Amino acid sequence: MSESEELISEMGRIGLRYGDAPPEVLPTRPDVVIVRAGSVVVKAHAPGTDREPLVRRMRAVRHPVLRGILLDPVTEEVTEVCGRLVTVWPTGVPVDHDDPDSAPWEASARLLARLHAVPAGALPPLPAAGGPARVGKTVARLDGGTAAGRVVLRAFDSLAAFLPGPGGAPGPDARDGADLLAHGDWHMGQMVRLHGEWIILDTDDLGVGDPAWDLSRPAAWFAAGLLEPQVWHRFLDAYRAEGGCAVPPHGEPWERLEVPAQAMTVQLAAAAVAAAGREGRELDEVEQVLVDTCQRIVQFRRACHSVPTQ
């Protein structure tokens, strides 16, 4: 039996312990394994996930102050199976990928606003939220040998002052505000419906940090012209109406969103260019839009730095 078969079969056994149906593997991203057993799913976290931060996050996510906001695990236990960290969660219904228009933008925004209102001090101590550190990691996997790759690297360099250094140390101009709670990796794939209500899942990147990063994907998509303005404003208005603290309650949100949205554009473009390189194909139109936006970020940052002459 191969190692992955052994992992899946052991995850199935864990699933049967808590669940109520024969285990089946669900499709997910390549570095994660999800096995469903009826009402529960068993998750093997990405290889290389550190145990200690995950244990702290699992403990924090069980806190009653997060009920109805973040998915509550079936058990806070973190098991090790075939060298992988494994956790158990209730099965929710994700957004239909074939019907992106049904995405719950308002419900997501309200839940994020409520999450950001939770004082991190009310929870067991948490590590730093994911987000800023992932940008550099994604860019590091990029082959700078193509014209598009070079544009992405230039855009990343123009943001270096705002991002963690290679060792994960905060950049010199990184925003203070580390007492706030952030999900750390929010996107539409993190939304599921459970007992008829939307809820946010995935605790892998939960931590203290700048909550504006949780809005960085939709902000980047809107800025790039990929997300319809109406959808973006539905999302932003719902977030503000719920008292979300990541942006000012009125007026332009970009002072707070600029750096996270630009950094996320760089990350998405880096992932896209790397994927196209791996698959030996040209960038598609959506991917090209991200690279073009990186080019404008370079120009924007250059203009920010140039000192007007008298």
Place this chain on the structure above:
Amino acid sequence: MQCPKCRGNMRTYERNGVHIDQCDGCRGIFLDYGELETLTRMESQWSQQHATPPPPPPPPAHGAPPAWGAPAPHYGGHYGHHRQRSWVGMLFST
């Protein structure tokens, strides 16, 4: 003359000194050498005669994308590709 696109019959019209060949089938239009330039010249003469001062550039609207965002004229062009695999993938994944 036969339409180079659909092989339909092309009919010749004259409009203000410009010969236009239009296909009866697909309604496509063929211009002879120099006719496009003639049209452009006539258009610019027309707009000079009817010129109104250009409107001042609109102030950045509230809720507009940031300065580094997609330029306005292209704005809206990408939404049609919403069903593209890479867009849906990005919407739902890390």
